[in-house]
Amino acid sequence: MIKTVAIQGVKGSFHHIVSQQYFGDEITLKECLTFDEVVQSLLTGESDAVVMALENSIAGSIIPNYALIDNHNLHMVGEHYLDVQHHLMALPNQDINDIVEVYSHPMALLQCKEFFKKYPHIKLVEDKDTAEVAQRIRTKNLKGVAAIASKLASELFELNIISESIQTIKQNETRFVIVKKENHEVSESDISKASIKFELEHKRGSLAAMLNVMSDCKLNLTKIQSMPKIETPWKYAFFVDVTFNDYGDYKKAISIMEIMTEKFKILGEFKDAKL
Amino acid sequence: MIKTVAIQGVKGSFHHIVSQQYFGDEITLKECLTFDEVVQSLLTGESDAVVMALENSIAGSIIPNYALIDNHNLHMVGEHYLDVQHHLMALPNQDINDIVEVYSHPMALLQCKEFFKKYPHIKLVEDKDTAEVAQRIRTKNLKGVAAIASKLASELFELNIISESIQTIKQNETRFVIVKKENHEVSESDISKASIKFELEHKRGSLAAMLNVMSDCKLNLTKIQSMPKIETPWKYAFFVDVTFNDYGDYKKAISIMEIMTEKFKILGEFKDAKL
Structure with a gap:
């Protein structure tokens, strides 16, 4: 529970x-x-x-x-x-020209940097959290300061949205x-996706062999990302997400992959949210 | 030239x-x-x-x-x-307790955030460039402000390094x-690495088939990253780096991949810097 x-x-x-x-x-x-x-x-x-x-x-x-x-x-x-839609918000009765500083999370600032090019007078300051800035503007009654945060934040902290969806790429x-901590609660019949990690020697065809196993066992790949391991230059770690219809197929695939890879690890097994 | x-x-x-x-x-x-x-x-x-x-x-x-x-x-x-080694630097005769604000690039701030946990009195401010802050501290004679930048920056702008290599992960x-703009200048005999991009239908085994082609043509994979395409949910773009000994092998592989993938594109062909 x-x-x-x-x-x-x-x-x-x-x-x-x-x-x-x-x-x-x-x-x-x-x-x-x-x-x-x-x-x-x-x-x-x-x-x-x-x-x-x-x-x-x-x-x-x-x-x-x-x-x-x-x-x-x-x-x-x-x-x-x-x-995720980022809105620019501040205390009521201010417009963009009244804003001197904008505080937000680095990722939010990055996603909205195009918008602020039109307003070079605004200083962008990195902060810990998008909504916490909204809260602070309200509790400290900060004029001239804006937050980049969610619609929920503007409602909770009674701020006025100056500009909606200011991130560069609108679909976000x-x-x-x-x-x-534990992985006991998802029942097998509900599991349709897994996130796994493994390492391979940098040998030609080693990843292809892994993907062949996954494909043979009817797993669909929804994400793959290689990460070079700095300490061991010729080894690579791979983060892979797979989806499947049958838990048995998946079990078969991972029992093979455990043998064929190094440091094989299941990061999670859960229900595919896109189903 | x-x-x-x-x-x-x-x-x-x-x-x-x-x-x-x-x-x-x-x-x-x-x-x-x-x-x-x-x-x-x-x-x-x-x-x-x-x-x-x-x-x-x-x-x-x-x-x-x-x-x-x-x-x-x-x-x-x-x-x-x-x-990349990040150093904390400021005008001479100041120590960490004199520093009130640190300005730097978001990536540098992210990589050094662990270090600043010990100094909650310091405000971290996102800026455009690591070295430009160092320059500004010097030209405007800013006291109480530090930059996170390179050793070269500390030398060019005569700043004092307060703390060396402050990024969390030391090997960086x-x-x-x-x-x-053009790709005419690298001669074939010098090319040992390529960066390619292609798209695949979200069909089981489609990526495995591609990696088999690469492996059969003696290409080594040094990087792979999938990027979901937001506009077309069931298509994926892949960014792949490959190395090879023989340019002919590579040419053969890409002629097959051009047929088997969509929007196949060569982002670059160059000399493998790790050779």
């Missing part, structure tokens, strides 16, 4: 929205300043699950979050897609995962 | 260091504020080549730069690896590419 869900950010953040959509309103939200803190809360038992952004269609994978899940041997037990789908 | 090389950033930036190491001191450096400006300078003929960071071992690929090369049909004609290799 999920009681407490930890997120990076405060109420009104995109992580909060995902947590609402995935778990409903019955859970307690634990607001953390960083993803490290989120993971710590899970490890100490302060939270039962965490919501974590993992990739978006603009910047690709959020590799540091992959590393957090991998290094702490956590398990993805679910996934959720959110269409972000994939979030639900992460837990 | 390369005369003018455009970089994102100013003298003392990591792009400047790569430009020096790759082209020597005989070229004119064109300093640009953004990667977009860098590309524009190439398109208008203001520069003959550009140096562009493409991936690093911490954050993975810099997808927006891949998109710039792809969207403008530019060509990678070379690659260069740099061990970044891959840069040399990009031009």
Whole structure:
């Protein structure tokens, strides 16, 4: 039973929205300043699950979050897609010309940098969380300061949206995962997707052989990303997501892959959210 | 003949260091504020080549730069690896406790965020370029402000290094590419690596078939990354780097792949810098 869900950010953040959509309103939200803190809360038992952004269609994978899940041997037990729309918001009765500084999360600033080219007078400042800035503008009554955050944040903190959907690429789908310490709760019949990691020697055809196994076992590849291993220049780690109709097919594939690869690891098994 | 090389950033930036190491001191450096400006300078003929960071071992690929090369049909004609070490620097006679604000590039701030956890009094502010901050501290005589930048920047702008190599992961290799408008100058005998892009229908085994072709033609895969195409949910684009000993093998592989994939495109052919 999920009681407490930890997120990076405060109420009104995109992580909060995902947590609402995935778990409903019955859970307690634990607001953390960083993803490290989120993971710590899970490890100490302060939270039962965490919501974590993992990739978006603009910047690709959020590799540091992959590393957090991998290094702490956590398990993805679910996934959720959110269409992230960034709005520029401030205290009422101000327009864009009144704004001197905009504070937001680095990823949000990156996604909206094109918009701000038209307003060189605005200073962009990196901050920990999109919604926390919105909250701060309200509690400290900050004039001349704007936040880039969600519609939910503008509602919660009663800010006025100066400009809607200011990110450069308007369709901005972000994939979030639900992460837990243990992986006991998803029943086999509900599992239709898995996230795996393995390493291969840098040998011609080694990855092709792996993909042949997956294909022979009727797995569909939905994501693949190689990461060079700095310490061992001729080895590569691969992060792969697969979907499948039959759990038995998947089990067969991974039993072969465990033999044919090094450091084979299942990062998560869950229901394909796109089904 | 390369005369003018455009970089994102100013003298003392990591792009400047790569430009020096790759082209020597005989070229004119064109300093640009953004990667977009860098590309524009190439398109208008203001520069003959550009140096562009493409991936690093911490954050993975810099997808927006891949998109710039792809969207403008530019060509990678070379690659260069740099061990990026971030140093904290300020005007002389200040220590870490005197520093109130640190300005730097978002990627540099991200890579060093662990270090700053010990110093919560320091405000981190996103800026356009690592070295430009160092320059500004010197020209405006800014006290209480530090930059995160290269050793070269500290030398050029006579700043004192407060703390060396403050990035969380000490080995921090970044891959840069040399990009031009045309692809005429690398002779076939010098080509040992290529960067290609193609699209595949989301059909089981489609990528495995491609990797089999590559393997049969004796190509080694050094990088693979899938990118979902937002507009067409069931298609995937793949960015792949391959190395090879024989240009003929490579030519054979791509002639097959051109038939078997959609939107096949060569992003660059060049000398493998790791050889």
